[in-house]
Amino acid sequence: MAAHPGLVDQWRSLVTCYNTVACALDRALQDAHGLTMSEFETLDRLVEAGAAKRRVQEIAADMYLSQSALSRTIARLEKNGLVLRGMCESDRRGVFVSLTDEGRSRHAAAAVTHRAILGEHLTPADEPSTEKAELIT
Amino acid sequence: MAAHPGLVDQWRSLVTCYNTVACALDRALQDAHGLTMSEFETLDRLVEAGAAKRRVQEIAADMYLSQSALSRTIARLEKNGLVLRGMCESDRRGVFVSLTDEGRSRHAAAAVTHRAILGEHLTPADEPSTEKAELIT
DNA sequence: AAGCATTAATTTCTGGCGAAATTAATCCGC
DNA sequence: GCGGATTAATTTCGCCAGAAATTAATGCTT
Numbered sequence: 001m002a003a004h005p006g007l008v009d010q011w012r013s014l015v016t017c018y019n020t021v022a023c024a025l026d027r028a029l030q031d032a033h034g035l036t037m038s039e040f041e042t043l044d045r046l047v048e049a050g051a052a053k054r055r056v057q058e059i060a061a062d063m064y065l066s067q068s069a070l071s072r073t074i075a076r077l078e079k080n081g082l083v084l085r086g087m088c089e090s091d092r093r094g095v096f097v098s099l100t101d102e103g104r105s106r107h108a109a110a111a112v113t114h115r116a117i118l119g120e121h122l123t124p125a126d127e128p129s130t131e132k133a134e135l136i137t
Numbered sequence: 138m139a140a141h142p143g144l145v146d147q148w149r150s151l152v153t154c155y156n157t158v159a160c161a162l163d164r165a166l167q168d169a170h171g172l173t174m175s176e177f178e179t180l181d182r183l184v185e186a187g188a189a190k191r192r193v194q195e196i197a198a199d200m201y202l203s204q205s206a207l208s209r210t211i212a213r214l215e216k217n218g219l220v221l222r223g224m225c226e227s228d229r230r231g232v233f234v235s236l237t238d239e240g241r242s243r244h245a246a247a248a249v250t251h252r253a254i255l256g257e258h259l260t261p262a263d264e265p266s267t268e269k270a271e272l273i274t
Numbered sequence: 275a276a277g278c279a280t281t282a283a284t285t286t287c288t289g290g291c292g293a294a295a296t297t298a299a300t301c302c303g304c
Numbered sequence: 305g306c307g308g309a310t311t312a313a314t315t316t317c318g319c320c321a322g323a324a325a326t327t328a329a330t331g332c333t334t
Contacts, residue, residue, distance in 0.1 A: 007255045011158065014259075018155040019201045021148065036290080056313065064156045066292050071314055093299045093312040118144045122151075173320080193283065203322050208284055230282040230329045
């Protein structure tokens with residue numbers, strides 16, 4: 001019993017760290033850019049893909065978000081003019097999702113905030129400092 | 138620009154790790170014991186405290202859960218007979234929360250599942266293997 | 275001791291999530 | 305080419321979370 005007494009502590013540290021960063025990110029993105037984390041992440045995947053990217057599910061696979069949640073997220077983004085949904089001729093079940101110009105610029109602005117928040121809460125890995133320690137402890 | 142290109146990757150790893158474990162935990166606790174993660178964590182804090190523990194907020198502070206969410210979680214636990222709410226004489230705003238016998242035994246059973254799932258997904262830290270320790274470090 | 279700010283907990287209220295049901299198109303075996 | 309299985313996306317449903325409003329007790333200042 002209790003063969004790995006550190007496991008629970010390890011998990012709690014992970015939870016605390018995740019929640020701290022996620023909460024800070026969510027607030028900052030919402031306040032400064034009116035985006036939820038899911039919305040930002042969705043834009044992020046589209047920017048990474050460069051061109052138009054089909055398959056809502058393709059994005060979902062990268063994102064740990066259910067297909068239904070992503071469908072609604074994309075609907076929200078479209079309503080706000082950041083994204084466009086289009087037909088896909090080759091497979092008419094599929095849906096193309098592509099960034100609008102405004103989507104691209106909103107993402108660019110939000111990405112600055114995003115990295116700033118990460119920088120505040122995570123250590124750059126090549127420079128282990130005192131920062132993250134306090135979060136984890 | 139991109140002064141810390143690894144930051145985003147680090148964050149994504151953390152998110153993936155957290156989601157993977159949290160999802161597995163949630164499923165296992167729900168299927169085997171009918172408990173949500175929040176409910177289990179609440180029981181866990183009460184067991185750790187040993188005696189009756191007042192201050193809903195005291196528990197909340199340990200748990201990264203808002204006071205309102207915890208209030209509802211405790212209400213659910215009470216409805217299921219795992220926990221009791223009682224008056225606190227010294228400060229009548231406060232509410233004592235205490236485990237029932239069934240709460241104690243349900244927690245004990247669930248804790249086994251809990252540790253098993255953690256063991257599957259996290260490395261014991263004293264034995265760094267190929268799994269996910271790298272994410273946390 | 276009266277009045278106002280503060281603190282503890284609960285209760286709306288709104289919004290996002292996942293599971294399951296639904297709709298629609300494609301694939302496949304005959 | 306027809307009918308059943310599969311796949312892509314959406315919609316519906318119920319649940320849980322946080323923010324803000326509410327209720328109630330305490331503390332503080334005069």
